[in-house]
Amino acid sequence: MSTEYRWLLPAALIGTLEERPGRPARRTPRDWAVDITMFVLACLITLVFLGDLAGRPREVVVAEQVLGALSCAAVWLRRRWPVGLALTLAPLSAFSLLVSGPLLIAVFTVAVHRPFRYIVLIMVPHLLALLPYGWLYPDPEFGFAGTILVAVLVYLVLIAWGMLTRSRRQIVVTLRERADQAAEQARRLERERIAREMHDVLAHRLTLLSLHAGALEFRKDASAEEIATAAGAIRSGAHEALQDLREVIGVLRWDRQGEAPEPPQPTMADLNGLLEASRKAGMEVRPALRVSGEPEVPAALGRTVYRVVQEGLTNARKHAPGVPVTVAVDGAPGPGLTVEIRNPARTPGRHTVIPGSGTGLIGLAERTGLAGGRLEHGTRPDGDYVLRAWLPWPS
Known part of the structure; x- marks a missing residue:
């Protein structure tokens, strides 16, 4: 009403x-x-x-x-x-x-x-x-006016006491709601972090598998040795993808009673292995790594560089298979690190279209933003697609 x-x-x-x-x-x-x-x-x-x-x-x-x-x-x-x-x-x-x-x-x-x-x-x-x-x-001592005044004062004291109690309860409820919202936000951020890790790791593994499977599908004249090599790569990639999936599920099942079962995170030292795995999958990768003091790259910075390169290679395999991909990493303490993955935007010939979720670049932009850097991507006037990230590297 x-x-x-x-x-x-x-x-x-x-x-x-x-x-x-x-x-x-x-x-x-x-x-x-x-x-x-x-x-x-x-x-x-x-x-x-x-x-x-x-x-x-x-x-x-x-x-x-x-x-x-x-x-x-x-x-x-x-x-x-x-x-x-x-x-x-x-x-x-x-x-x-x-x-x-x-x-x-x-x-x-x-x-x-x-x-x-x-x-x-x-x-x-x-x-x-x-x-x-x-x-x-009327009260014999206070009279009519005194009786009314005492009663009014009693009412005012009761009302003030009640309103103070109500305000205190509302403050407690508000603080509890804020605590619940903070806990929910923490859970959401944790889920987003796990989703980014799952996308970064599994998307890379599965696109490699798709690339090997596509080679077997379209190369009808492949020799038995080539077929065995591709099948071995598929088996190895599937095993690694399952292992990564187990590690992510382990994080989801973690009850927070002890240390988090975080999987080993990649660093700059793992970048050459990533490029080599892409070459074995049939990609033409042209590296240009010019990093001063590479062994001294902080672990968090190296992990972000690795994820940027990984996402760039994954997108190149999805949208432009069979074209050369240039991977350039340049920088030093102070000026920061610049990571650029460049490949022709269009690819001739028939190829298997690998579906994507469309969230990889969004997650990558969040990752670089959290690291204090910036991310740019798009097709240039010369027809190349460029993914470029700048990351700060304190001197």
């Missing part, structure tokens, strides 16, 4: 029309403890005020006791209908003293569990109810 019309409803209806999603949640043991405490507190306040009824007519005392007992019993409804309970007790407080305990509990509950607009809603009839009560039963 829209809140703009709730202000026009009678108090009895507001309690039944309060917004609450679905069925009310079951009380937890903590809820039961709090509710019992509130009920006992309301009963104790009622018993304390019972002595102030001395001197009043017997009929008034009996009516007060009945209203006080019913009001204390109604405290059990405060969790489900706090606004309705507070508004229902407001007119009773105009002439009854023993509803004061349950009334204070209801006001405090609204301040804790409802926004400020509901506090304003319940306080208007409560403050109005103070006027007839203060006129009928």
Whole structure:
């Protein structure tokens, strides 16, 4: 129900029309403890005020006791209908003293569990109810004005206490949500890291397998020795791909109780092996490695260079098989490292189209960005496709 019309409803209806999603949640043991405490507190306040009824007519005392007992019993409804309970007790407080305990509990509950607009809603009839009560039963020491002032101060203290409790709970909930979001973001980043590693490793292995299988498919005149060599390369590549897959699955199954079972990461020293594997698969690779102080290349930098070259060779095998590929790595500490993979964009003749996910370059751009570098790729006016990355190398 829209809140703009709730202000026009009678108090009895507001309690039944309060917004609450679905069925009310079951009380937890903590809820039961709090509710019992509130009920006992309301009963104790009622018993304390019972002595102030001395001197009043017997009929008034009996009516007060009945209203006080019913009001204390109604405290059990405060969790489900706090606004309705507070508004229902407001007119009773105009002439009854023993509803004061349950009334204070209801006001405090609204301040804790409802926004400020509901506090304003319940306080208007409560403050109005103070006027007839203060006129009928003024305190002998404070008089009419003092009775009203003390009651207002009690209300303000309760509301401030309730709003402070509500704010503290909201802060706790917000911090918990932020912690959950941070944990979820950490899990997402970890999944993305594993996905990048899986793509970088498996895509390279599988494109090599596809290249060997394509050679067997189109070379009908291949000798038995060539067929055996290609089959051996396929078997070896499949074994390596399965081993890489086991290592990635091991990372996914890691329970974080010990050190991460990270597979050995490649470095600059493994770059020549990568180029040699591509040559064995039939690619024409033209290396141009001019790195000053290669043995001193940091492990993280070398791993990124390896992944850039690996992705460039993989894309060349997918989209331009049979053409020469130039791999140039140049740089030194200070100026940084430049990695360039260049190949003709178009390839003549018939070849097997190797499907791709389209995420390799996206992941590579993320990897180089995390390393503080930049990545460029595209077809040049001379018809060559170029993948170029620059990576910082502190001196």
